[in-house]
Structures are given as structure tokens and as C-alpha cells.
Amino acid sequence: MKLLIGIVLLGMTFRAFAVNTPKKGVPKYNTAAEAVYKGTVEDLRDRQCPVSGGVGSHILLKLEDGSTIEVHLATAEFTRMMDMNVHEGDEIEVTGWKLEFDGVQTIFAREVKHRNETYVFRAKD
Numbered sequence: 001m002k003l004l005i006g007i008v009l010l011g012m013t014f015r016a017f018a019v020n021t022p023k024k025g026v027p028k029y030n031t032a033a034e035a036v037y038k039g040t041v042e043d044l045r046d047r048q049c050p051v052s053g054g055v056g057s058h059i060l061l062k063l064e065d066g067s068t069i070e071v072h073l074a075t076a077e078f079t080r081m082m083d084m085n086v087h088e089g090d091e092i093e094v095t096g097w098k099l100e101f102d103g104v105q106t107i108f109a110r111e112v113k114h115r116n117e118t119y120v121f122r123a124k125d
């Protein structure tokens with residue numbers, strides 16, 4: 001099952017790249033539209049991403065309604081520096097802006113709460 005999800009996601013990534021030429025601008029983070037999304041970490045992945053403009057860190061979040069959504073955190077370099085101790089299966093709370101980017105529903109994270117830690121990825125404005 002896990003492998004299947006991986007393959008599906010890989011397909012989505014390729015499609016996202018295909019529609020991404022020529023390079024589109026990344027929308028500016030919209031604080032006014034942000035909300036809190038609770039869920040379980042289904043996967044953690046570092047990949048090339050236009051949002052980070054390089055290798056970015058992402059969480060595949062399983063929401064309470066059973067759907068999954070990709071959360072963009074920050075550059076992999078940045079999250080490594082933060083020493084994030086988040087693993088598959090952990091429950092987290094993401095404060096961010098949900099939008100459609102490159103034809104896919106996605107969340108740009110501002111904050112991730114995990115147990116007693118809060119990781120902040122961008123300033124409020």
C-alpha cells in the first residue's frame with residue numbers, strides 16, 4: 001500500500017513539473033487566509049520544489065477527514081538546521097495557507113506544532 005501511494009505521488013510530482021514550464025511565480029504567502037490543519041505525518045520528503053527555489057522539505061499530512069495533502073515547510077537546509085524531530089505517524093498541527101499550486105491542493109506552512117515544540121518557518125507578515 002505504501003509503495004502504491006509513493007508511485008501515485010511520484011506521478012503527481014512529474015505532472016506538477018510538466019505544467020510548471022515556463023516557470024510560474026510562487027504566490028505570496030497569504031496570512032489572512034491561514035488556518036490550522038491537524039493530522040498525522042504520513043511521509044517526510046525532501047525534493048526539488050519551486051516554492052523553496054531548491055530542495056525543499058515537505059510533510060505528507062493525513063488530515064482528520066482521511067485525505068492527504070502535501071505541506072511545504074522550507075528549504076531542506078533550513079529544516080535540518082531546526083533539527084526537526086518529526087517522524088512518520090506523529091500527530092502534528094500545521095498553521096498555514098491552503099491553496100491550489102500547480103493544479104494540486106497544497107499547504108504553505110508557517111508553523112508546525114509537534115508535542116511541546118513549535119517550528120516556525122516564516123514570519124507572520
Ligand SMILES: [Zn+2]
Pocket residue numbers: 049050051052056057058071072073
Ligand atoms: Zn515545496
